[in-house]
Amino acid sequence: MRIGILGSGLMGGKLGTIWARAGHEVVFSYSRSEQKLKKLVREAGKGARAGTPAEAAQDADAVLLAVHWSRVDDVLNQTGEMPGKVIVTCSLPMNADDSDLVIVHTSSGAEELARKVAKARVVCAFGTVPSEVLFDVFAARRRARRPSLVYCSDDAKSKKVAAQLIRDVGFEPVDAGPLRVARYTEPFTLLIAQLAYEGKGGPRLAYRLERFGH
Amino acid sequence: MRIGILGSGLMGGKLGTIWARAGHEVVFSYSRSEQKLKKLVREAGKGARAGTPAEAAQDADAVLLAVHWSRVDDVLNQTGEMPGKVIVTCSLPMNADDSDLVIVHTSSGAEELARKVAKARVVCAFGTVPSEVLFDVFAARRRARRPSLVYCSDDAKSKKVAAQLIRDVGFEPVDAGPLRVARYTEPFTLLIAQLAYEGKGGPRLAYRLERFGH
Numbered sequence: 272m273r274i275g276i277l278g279s280g281l282m283g284g285k286l287g288t289i290w291a292r293a294g295h296e297v298v299f300s301y302s303r304s305e306q307k308l309k310k311l312v313r314e315a316g317k318g319a320r321a322g323t324p325a326e327a328a329q330d331a332d333a334v335l336l337a338v339h340w341s342r343v344d345d346v347l348n349q350t351g352e353m354p355g356k357v358i359v360t361c362s363l364p365m366n367a368d369d370s371d372l373v374i375v376h377t378s379s380g381a382e383e384l385a386r387k388v389a390k391a392r393v394v395c396a397f398g399t400v401p402s403e404v405l406f407d408v409f410a411a412r413r414r415a416r417r418p419s420l421v422y423c424s425d426d427a428k429s430k431k432v433a434a435q436l437i438r439d440v441g442f443e444p445v446d447a448g449p450l451r452v453a454r455y456t457e458p459f460t461l462l463i464a465q466l467a468y469e470g471k472g473g474p475r476l477a478y479r480l481e482r483f484g485h
Numbered sequence: 486m487r488i489g490i491l492g493s494g495l496m497g498g499k500l501g502t503i504w505a506r507a508g509h510e511v512v513f514s515y516s517r518s519e520q521k522l523k524k525l526v527r528e529a530g531k532g533a534r535a536g537t538p539a540e541a542a543q544d545a546d547a548v549l550l551a552v553h554w555s556r557v558d559d560v561l562n563q564t565g566e567m568p569g570k571v572i573v574t575c576s577l578p579m580n581a582d583d584s585d586l587v588i589v590h591t592s593s594g595a596e597e598l599a600r601k602v603a604k605a606r607v608v609c610a611f612g613t614v615p616s617e618v619l620f621d622v623f624a625a626r627r628r629a630r631r632p633s634l635v636y637c638s639d640d641a642k643s644k645k646v647a648a649q650l651i652r653d654v655g656f657e658p659v660d661a662g663p664l665r666v667a668r669y670t671e672p673f674t675l676l677i678a679q680l681a682y683e684g685k686g687g688p689r690l691a692y693r694l695e696r697f698g699h
């Protein structure tokens with residue numbers, strides 16, 4: 272697949288690197304500095320290049336939105352309209368000092384995003400694990416018991432795309448239903464963040480959903 | 486320990502049964518019918534008995550609150566004040582038709598409860614797994630990789646009590662921090678419910694937090 276990365280920070284930088292190594296064509300964009308983008312591209316190896324947000328979105332089979340919530344409007348202005356595009360978002364609707372969610376309960380960041388980009392198809396994914404664990408999961412992808420990653424969307428086709436990208440990182444994709452379920456996955460992310468950054472054991476944390484009786 | 490169960494339905498009935506089998510003294514109370522209470526006691530075996538909410542709370546080392554949110558005030562009226570008591574709650578602040586949380590973001594059911602019973606010590610636990618999985622987890626408690634169960638509270642001593650009760654069911658207790666983290670664990674419960682009742686695979690679902698790099 273051709274994957275455009277909007278926001279090449281902790282999440283976007285690592286996911287893009289992993290997908291490039293997994294054989295996808297990746298365009299990194301929207302980093303704080305040109306230098307950082309170049310470094311990312313160099314380290315991700317062949318299959319990766321740098322570009323503007325518009326270039327990242329253009330011809331992409333999937334676009335990863337991984338910017339701070341306060342940057343969403345700015346980056347969407349730079350990409351322009353993305354009709355029919357699959358947008359995988361891990362951008363949480365946090366307030367400016369990252370202390371709390373700004374949208375909860377009656378909506379979610381993912382649903383707000385879907386309203387902003389009405390012609391695109393939004394999948395909420397990757398928000399529920401810390402960026403620190405991504406390379407660990409990728410390195411352990413041959414293990415029988417993969418960690419889970421929940422995702423949700425209202426569009427069946429986009430879900431297939433997202434599931435593949437999730438699998439490529441080394442997770443077992445878990446379909447959590449329609450996009451409104453982001454109202455639960457977004458606070459769950461804050462629980463994971465609490466355990467990763469405030470609890471014992473550090474941020475290299477993932478989760479596995481376990482079924483009994485099978 | 487002596488454990489009082491307030492609300493002997495799906496969660497309270499099963500947890501009380503498991504704790505009785507694990508060697509604790511359990512008083513079941515507040516079921517929809519006397520008959521159901523008697524059946525529970527019979528099935529839980531020695532160590533279990535039925536009582537009023539006041540009897541369940543009296544002399545208890547820990548009280549499990551497992552009633553529907555709409556019943557919290559009623560059951561607390563029946564127990565009377567519980568100064569210094571450890572209250573483990575798995576009661577989610579759901580609206581009357583169980584379609585959504587009534588308290589989110591700026592508070593949580595657990596924090597509201599703590600305000601209602603200002604002299605007691607509240608631990609939020611057990612809400613994050615379906616009742617259907619409890620016996621599975623108990624049966625599998627000798628396995629090396631136990632499922633996790635997050636809990637939170639502002640009181641260190643109560644946390645120890647809750648951790649023991651969680652361990653007795655067969656989970657690995659995971660300290661998620663202060664009681665305000667219930668703002669995240671309660672929506673997480675809705676995510677688990679979505680996966681358990683709407684997704685594929687059925688409700689015998691638990692989760693395991695996995696650390697890398699150790």
